[in-house]
Amino acid sequence: MKLDRMIGILSVLLQKENTTAPELAEKFEVSRRTINRDIESLCKAGIPIQTIQGSGGGIRIMEGYRMDRTLLTSKDMQIILAGIRSMDSVSGSNYYGQLMEKLKAGSSELISAGDSILIDLSSWHKASLTPKIEIIQAAIEQRRIVSFQYYAPKGESERRIEPYFLIFKWASWYVWGWCRLRKDFRMFKLNRMERMEITDVSYEARQVPAPDLANEKIFPPEKRITVIFRPEVKWRLIEECGPDCYEVRPDGTLLFRKEYADDESMINWILTFQNQAYVLEPEYIQKKLLEIAENLTKIYKGEQT
Numbered sequence: 001m002k003l004d005r006m007i008g009i010l011s012v013l014l015q016k017e018n019t020t021a022p023e024l025a026e027k028f029e030v031s032r033r034t035i036n037r038d039i040e041s042l043c044k045a046g047i048p049i050q051t052i053q054g055s056g057g058g059i060r061i062m063e064g065y066r067m068d069r070t071l072l073t074s075k076d077m078q079i080i081l082a083g084i085r086s087m088d089s090v091s092g093s094n095y096y097g098q099l100m101e102k103l104k105a106g107s108s109e110l111i112s113a114g115d116s117i118l119i120d121l122s123s124w125h126k127a128s129l130t131p132k133i134e135i136i137q138a139a140i141e142q143r144r145i146v147s148f149q150y151y152a153p154k155g156e157s158e159r160r161i162e163p164y165f166l167i168f169k170w171a172s173w174y175v176w177g178w179c180r181l182r183k184d185f186r187m188f189k190l191n192r193m194e195r196m197e198i199t200d201v202s203y204e205a206r207q208v209p210a211p212d213l214a215n216e217k218i219f220p221p222e223k224r225i226t227v228i229f230r231p232e233v234k235w236r237l238i239e240e241c242g243p244d245c246y247e248v249r250p251d252g253t254l255l256f257r258k259e260y261a262d263d264e265s266m267i268n269w270i271l272t273f274q275n276q277a278y279v280l281e282p283e284y285i286q287k288k289l290l291e292i293a294e295n296l297t298k299i300y301k302g303e304q305t
Contacts, residue, residue, distance in 0.1 A: 005030065006038050010047065018058040129173060132190045135198060136175050139163050145201040146177070148193045153264060157181065159188070162203045169213055176211045178203075187211065187218070221259035225266060225285060229254040230276040263288075 005028050012019060012027070021032045021039075028035070039059060043049050048062040139146045140163050147160045161177035168174075172189055179186040185208065212218075229237060231252050237245055246254040260266045267288055270277050279286050 006042060009035070009038055010042060013049065013059065013061045016060075018060045020058045024059070129190060132193060132196055133166065133173065135196050136163050136166050136190075139198045140166070142198070143202050143205060145180070145199045145203055146175075146196060147199055148188075148196040150188060151192045151194070160199070160201075161186070161188070162206070164206075164208055165211060167211070167213065178206060178208075185211070219261035221261050223261070223263070223266075223282070224257065224259050225282065226280040227256045227270065228278045228280060229256055229273065233273055233276045236273075267292075 008028060009024055012024065021035045024035045025032045039049055039051065049059060050062055051057075051059050135146065138144075143162075145160050146163050147158070150157050150159045158181075160180045161175070162180070163175050163177040165176040166173070167176055167187070172191065174187045174189050175193075176185065176187045178184070228249075229246065231248075231254060234246075234254060237254065237256060241256075241258065245258065246256045249255055263285065267285065270279060270285075270289065271292070279289060
């Protein structure tokens with residue numbers, strides 16, 4: 001946090017001719033003593049800062065000193081702020097909003113009045129998601145083990161992990177960490193994690209590279225499906241799989257082929273199209289869909305409870 005604060009202080013000094021320690025202390029929500037230590041650190045780093053006591057005094061950068069900021073263009077700043085704003089959409093505090101104000105204070109000439117990029121990383125589960133994200137962030141900073149109950153297709157389990165990365169991928173939030181049950185790195189979906197707690201157990205950080213999140217790595221495609229879709233669902237195929245995922249047949253239906261990794265996920269996806277899709281192959285997927293349809297018929301006819 002000290003580095004973030006010092007960058008913010010430097011931004012203020014570059015923008016204003018004169019400020020005071022009380023003003024900086026209030027802005028960054030720290031004591032005057034902390035501000036004085038930060039100013040001393042900036043001076044040691046080679047920034048020529050003057051502090052003048054008495055009436056009309058204050059803190060300022062020596063006249064004639066300029067810091068080259070041409071590396072950041074207005075477009076660069078808009079993208080940076082869009083990223084920070086996106087984190088505010090799932091944050092339970094105003095930290096990211098304060099960080100945006102710090103950046104704006106030091107770079108007002110690089111930021112236009114209107115924002116052109118808006119990103120919302122929250123979900124329908126924001127009320128439960130925000131505290132989970134805060135727990136993971138705190139555990140990573142403190143190097144503490146996180147315990148939780150995990151709900152997966154194969155069943156429920158108690159897990160304890162060393163968290164390393166908080167990840168937003170595939171429109172969902174995940175945590176990547178060393179699972180003490182499996183003795184390996186695993187990725188857990190936050191919406192499937194319950195009763196999360198930061199334990200008192202600390203851990204030594206492992207030398208771990210960032211996880212490879214390529215779809216082919218996480219979900220290696222080992223199977224292939226062929227489906228005929230009604231033309232009414234062309235928009236969904238384009239939205240979810242791209243415009244080149246199908247061929248238009250003479251009768252107007254769409255011939256769709258795709259490699260995939262998981263039978264259950266593929267079956268669930270096909271079912272969302274209701275009667276607008278017919279699986280040609282593999283045959284066992286056909287049979288599974290027929291079995292589901294027969295079971296649903298029995299349930300709604302009252303033959304099965």
